[in-house]
Amino acid sequence: MDTLEQPDLTRYAALLPDTGEPGFGVYVHWPFCAAKCPYCDFNSHVRHQPVDQERFTAAFLKEMATVRQLSGPKTVTSVFLGGGTPSLMNPSTVSAILDGIGKHWHMPDGIEITMEANPSSVEAERFRGYRAAGVNRVSLGVQALNDRDLKFLGRLHDVADALKAIKLAREIFPRMSFDLIYARPNQTVDEWDRELKEAISYAVDHLSLYQLTIEEGTPFYGLHKAGKLVVPDGDQSALLYEATQEITAREGLPAYEVSNHARPGAESRHNLTYWRYGDYAGIGPGAHGRLTRGSMKIATATERRPEGWLELVERDGHGMLDQEQLGYEEQADELLLMGLRLKEGVDLARWQQLSGRDPDPKREEFLLEHGFIERIGNSRLRCTPSGMLILDSVVADLAC
Incomplete structure (x- = not known):
């Protein structure tokens, strides 16, 4: 496959630089997908009838108001629209959500605003609508660069769709990242070497590279337990991981976190907030948050079922099921757990x-x-x- 033309990297200077501080992020969870991948244990749901986006938007805004009361005034350093598949949202939905965040917290120009997108749901008009709404970084769930493994992973796109999405993202957004899953069944180091080098030739500044894990409750878990799905053993997984580190470092995208690689200065600001143990507001079904109040940190968690969350928000102003105060020892453990992932x-x-x-x-x-x-x-x-x-x-x- 031909590599894509390399863009002018000077345009990335428009985003505010990383200060090294944890910052304050806002995470918004869109819980709907066109299909459920067999390896996925995220809070994602398939609906065969159109989602009432106006009703969900109103609920997001209502929950924001409640979370703002918990957080107090904050300056937002990053926003992340995750899921699910946020690229199933209408651009008007995204615009209303970002306007709501700006209403409840201070949101300076130039902060990182990321949206996750699946190549199968990418359209140029929608991408331009998201960019006009304020999104300046897109994270594409590519997952593999061969059609056989894309089918195995249950993805709705093929390689041609993925390359089209990458090209569009590079044309429209100042920053772009995409995900790949490795340690797939029968995958060799040489095969991964070729695939990863191909990915780097398409990538602008950031890659997220995850080993395939078998999560309880997923279709892959049942197949694995029955002996019908065999993944690389510990030694082979270690070889694949080591090859990943070596290749990305040599190609100018070294690891800054155990699974994330970036050109210097292009690290994900939002994810750095998590790993540096900063505060973040979690909005939407199944979203988690960490909010500091005085000397204490509050861990928040919302109802996972989209319709259940929606009813709670409309009744109570939020869908939070849990607001746990974390003691100093718990905070120290979380700081260690998150921070040791970072280079x-x-x-x-x-x-x-x-x-x-x-x-x-x-x-x-x-x-x-x-x-x-x-x-x-x-x-x-x-x-x-x-x-x-x-x-x-x-x-x-x-x-x-």
């Missing part, structure tokens, strides 16, 4: 302030000696590439 690592002073202690010297020494973690001066701690392969174990050791 920049964890701010030790912040972790010590929350946890009230230093890392256990014996556990830290063990992890240092085995090359799983490293210090960055005296202020930060991060996982090494080897540590990233056993990230959950490293976090568990340090959190004890």
